[in-house]
Amino acid sequence: MAILKPMIKSFKEALALNPKFKFEIKNIFFLSSTRDNFKNQNEKDNFFNKWTQYYFEYCQDSSFVYIKDNKILAYITCDPKEIQANSHQEVWVHS
16 A cells, blocks of 8 residues: 655645545534534534535635545635735734
């Protein structure tokens, strides 16, 4: 088996590589969500879509996943309009 290098891909690139990655993003979403109690699967799916649908539809080129060994380990969503709107603000990084 070939060893795959870790990579960062946009949602768009990752989903083109492997559509199952959306399921992995969904799993990570619920691991980090403060809500974990749902009446049924439909309610759980609606909750996921409420918070992520915008990024999957409109921000696929600016939201990214970290892939290692053909598995999503992390993701970050970003709306380019937010970056542009806040581009005048300074960013301080503490080390």
